[in-house]
Amino acid sequence: MRILLVTGSYPPNECGVGDYCKRLAIALSNRTEITMGILTGKVAGRPCLEKISLIEVEPSWTLFQIPKIIQAIRNWNPDIVHIQYPTQGYSNKLLPWAIPLIGFLLGKKIVQTWHEIFIPRHFFRFLLIGIVPSGLVIVRPEYVKLLCRSLKWGLKNKEIRFIKNASSIPHAVFEIKEAETLKALYLKKQKRLITFFGFIYPEKGVELLFDIADPIKDQLVICGAIPNAGGYQEKIYEKSASSPWIDKVLITGEVPADEVAKLLAISDAVILPFKNGAGPWNTSIHAAQLQGTFVLTTSNTISGYDENSNTYYASVGNVAEMKSALNRLSGKKSARHEDIELTWGSIAQKHLDLYSSLLDKKCND
Numbered sequence: 001m002r003i004l005l006v007t008g009s010y011p012p013n014e015c016g017v018g019d020y021c022k023r024l025a026i027a028l029s030n031r032t033e034i035t036m037g038i039l040t041g042k043v044a045g046r047p048c049l050e051k052i053s054l055i056e057v058e059p060s061w062t063l064f065q066i067p068k069i070i071q072a073i074r075n076w077n078p079d080i081v082h083i084q085y086p087t088q089g090y091s092n093k094l095l096p097w098a099i100p101l102i103g104f105l106l107g108k109k110i111v112q113t114w115h116e117i118f119i120p121r122h123f124f125r126f127l128l129i130g131i132v133p134s135g136l137v138i139v140r141p142e143y144v145k146l147l148c149r150s151l152k153w154g155l156k157n158k159e160i161r162f163i164k165n166a167s168s169i170p171h172a173v174f175e176i177k178e179a180e181t182l183k184a185l186y187l188k189k190q191k192r193l194i195t196f197f198g199f200i201y202p203e204k205g206v207e208l209l210f211d212i213a214d215p216i217k218d219q220l221v222i223c224g225a226i227p228n229a230g231g232y233q234e235k236i237y238e239k240s241a242s243s244p245w246i247d248k249v250l251i252t253g254e255v256p257a258d259e260v261a262k263l264l265a266i267s268d269a270v271i272l273p274f275k276n277g278a279g280p281w282n283t284s285i286h287a288a289q290l291q292g293t294f295v296l297t298t299s300n301t302i303s304g305y306d307e308n309s310n311t312y313y314a315s316v317g318n319v320a321e322m323k324s325a326l327n328r329l330s331g332k333k334s335a336r337h338e339d340i341e342l343t344w345g346s347i348a349q350k351h352l353d354l355y356s357s358l359l360d361k362k363c364n365d
Contacts, residue, residue, distance in 0.1 A: 001033055001034055001035070001079050001080070001352075001355060001356075001359070002034075002035045002037070002076070002077065002078040002079045002080070003028060003034055003035070003036055003037065003078060003079070003080045003082060003355065004037045004038070004039055004055075004073070004076055004078035004080065004081050004082065005021055005024070005025055005036075005037070005038045005039070005082050005083075005084070006038075006039045006040070006081060006082065006083040006084065006096070006099055007021045007038065007039075007040050007083075007084045007087050007089070008040065008041055008059075008061060008084075008086075008087035008088065008089025008090035008091075008096060009021075009040070009041070009087040009088045009089035009090075010022065010038060010040040010041075010043075010046070010089075011046075012043065012045075012046065013041075013043065013088065013089055014088065014199055014224075014225055014227065014254075015087050015088040015089060015199065016115075016168075016198070016199055016282075016283055016284070017084050017086070017087045017088075017115055018087060018088075018089070019168040019283060020084075020115075020165065020168065020283060021038065021084060022049075022168070023166070023168050023344050024344070024347065024348065024351065025038055025049070025052050026049065026052070026344070027341075027344040027345055027347060027348035028348045028351065028352070029049075029050075029051040029052050030051075030345070030348070031348065031352065033352075034352070035053075036051060036052045036053065037052070037053040037054075037055055037076050037078065038052060038053070038054055038055065039055045039056075039057065039069075039072060039073075039076075040054070040055075040056060040057075040089070041056065041057060041058070041059030041061070041089050042056035042057060042058060042059055043056070043059070053076065055072050055076060057069065057072065059089060060093065061089070061090050061091065061093035061094075061095045061096055062093055062094070062095055063093075063094055063095050063098070065095055066095065066098070066102065069095065069099060069102055070102060070106065073102070073103060073106055073108065074106065078108060079108070079109060079355075079359060080108065080109050080110075080111055080355050080358065080359070081099070081100070081103035081108045081109070081110055081111070082110075082111040082112070082113070082351075083096070083099050083100055083103075083110070083111070083112050083113070083129075084112075084113050084115065085097075085112060085113065085114055085115065085116070085129065086115065086116055094125070094128075097125040097128040097129055098128055100112060100128070100129050100132040100134060101128060101131070101132050104132050104133070104134075109135070109355075109358045109359060110132055110133070110134040110135070111134060111135035111136070111137065111351075111354065111355065111358070112129060112132075112134050112135070112136055112137070112158075113136075113137040113138075113139065114136065114137070114138055114139075114143065115139055115281065117140070117143065117146050117147060118147065118148075118151055118154075119148060119151075120148060120150055120151065123150075123151070126151055126154055127154075129154070130151070130153065130154025131154075131157075132157075133157040133158070134157070134158050134159075135158070135159045135161070135354045135355070135357070135358050136155070136158035136159065136160045136161070137161055137162075137163050137351065137354065138160065138161070138162050138163075139162075139163065139164065139165045139280075139281040140162075140279060140280075140281050141162055141164075141279075141280065142301070143162070144160070159354065159357065159358065161350060161353075161354050163347055163350045163351065164280055164347070165280060165281050165282070165283055165286060165347075166283070166286050166340065166343045166344055166347060167283060167286035167287040167289075167290045167340055167343075168257070168283045168286075168287065169257040169258075169260050169261050169287045169290075170257060170258060170261050170340055171261060171290050171291065171338070171340055172258075172261035172262045172264065172265035172291055174262060174265075179262075179265065179266050182262060182263075182266055183266040186219060186221060186250070186263070186266070187219050188219060188247075188248075190217055190218055190219035190248060191217040191218070192213075192214075192217055192218045192219070192268040192269070192330055192331070193218075193219050193221065193266065193267045193268050194209070194213045194218045194219065194220050194221070194267065194268060194269050194270075194271060194326075194330075195220075195221045195222075195223060195263060195264060195267040195269070195270050195271070196209055196220075196221070196222045196223065196224070196270070196271055196272065197223045197224060197260060197263070197264060197270060197272075197284050197287060197288065198223075198224055198272065198282075198283075198284035199224055199225075200222065200224045200225065200226040200227070200232075200236070201227070201232070202232050202275075203274065203275050203276055204272070204273075204274055204275070205273035205274055205275045205298075205317075206222060206236055206273075207235060207236060207239060208273040208317075208319060208322075209222070209271055209273065210239045210240075210242075210244075210245060211319045211323075212271055212273065212296075212319055212322045212323050212326060213271070213326070214323075215244035215245050215248055218248065219248055219249075219250070220240075220245070220248060220249045220250070221249075221250045221252065221263065221267070222236070222240075222249065222250070222251045222252065223252045223255055223260060223263060224252070224253075224254070224255075225253050225254045226251065236251070237251070260287070261287070261290075261291060264287060264288050264291045264293055265291040265292070265293060267288075267293050268293075268294070268330045268331045269293070269294045269295070269296055269326055269329070269330040269331075270288035270293050270294070270295050270296070271295075271296045271297070271322070271326070272284055272285060272288070272295065272296070272297040272298075273296075273297065273298055273314075273322060274297060274298050274316070275298075275316060275317065276300075276316070277298050277299045277300035277301070277316050278297040278298055278299055278313070279299065279301070279302075282297075285297060285311070289309050289310065289311060290338055290340065292310065292333050292334045292335060293310070293333065294310050294311075294312075294329050294330055294331065294332045294333070295309070295310060295311040295312070296311075296312050296314065296322055296325055296326055296329075297311065297312070297313060297314070298313065298314050298315065298316045298317070298318075298322075299313035299314075299315075299316075300315075300316060303315065305325070305329065307334075308334075309334070310332060310333070310334035312325040312329055
């Protein structure tokens with residue numbers, strides 16, 4: 001079975017969907033019955049992965065590239081074309097939204113993954129992907145319920161599967177003394193190590209860290225690169241240089257996955273104050289929970305403390321609630337025994353089940 005994943009972003013691009021695609025592609029490529037390809041935007045110096053074919057196109061994603069997309073699909077000749085929506089790399093271009101129709105007209109079985117909830121102002125783009133008979137992967141458990149009524153028609157010709165997300169980084173493994181030394185290095189003279197991890201965009205609510213944490217006792221680590229989107233970079237640096245927080249904030253930039261895992265493991269709390277609410281689709285939450293560290297985040301559907309995942313869900317934007325939860329639960333640890341490779345293997349198997357179902361229908365038609 002030949003599977004072609006299509007994504008606008010792929011490492012080293014900074015995008016959660018890109019990281020998701022890498023983990024999924026690796027897990028699928030470990031199956032002997034799968035030949036794996038990835039169609040994405042061209043980036044200089046991108047490393048190739050064993051057993052995965054990388055097909056790169058000019059990253060403008062404009063309609064003028066339709067002939068190149070047609071040629072790429074014909075040349076690689078996949079059984080399944082699986083497109084991810086949305087990704088940072090697509091920007092606001094139309095070509096990615098036309099790829100399901102292009103693949104369908106070329107006689108390929110189509111699968112789409114919808115990572116975000118579509119809203120009415122996305123109608124034209126949704127029309128392009130909604131009219132195509134497809135397999136559909138959703139990573140949000142209540143996606144169908146949350147999709148607005150005016151767009152539900154796009155689900156009628158889809159074979160829908162909910163397939164959960166997982167951490168894109170490994171479980172931290174180190175000696176106790178190493179953990180103590182590393183924590184002391186990060187803490188300096190402060191008492192609690194508070195970490196944010198992930199892609200740093202305005203909707204992540206990173207600026208709220210400075211209101212939730214306590215500059216008297218907390219050392220903040222903001223782990224991730226900050227793209228200068230609408231002056232957001234300056235806003236974060238300005239807050240970190242304000243009088244209460246001088247020399248108590250570390251902005252790391254991009255960090256290797258194994259080092260991120262160790263940072264999350266030694267933290268007293270990982271705070272992810274997302275402005276749109278969090279859920280099981282957020283890989284950064286899975287990454288922190290995997291280390292057993294207390295996670296403080298927001299949700300529109302869940303409230304309070306979940307002991308199993310050692311996570312407190314506050315209402316979106318409620319700084320007072322988050323401060324209270326941090327003071328009560330910081331430093332709390334839970335024993336997580338999840339095998340991350342086994343988890344991604346299970347995710348890959350569920351995708352494979354969907355692919356096989358679509359191809360079996362084709363054979364029976």
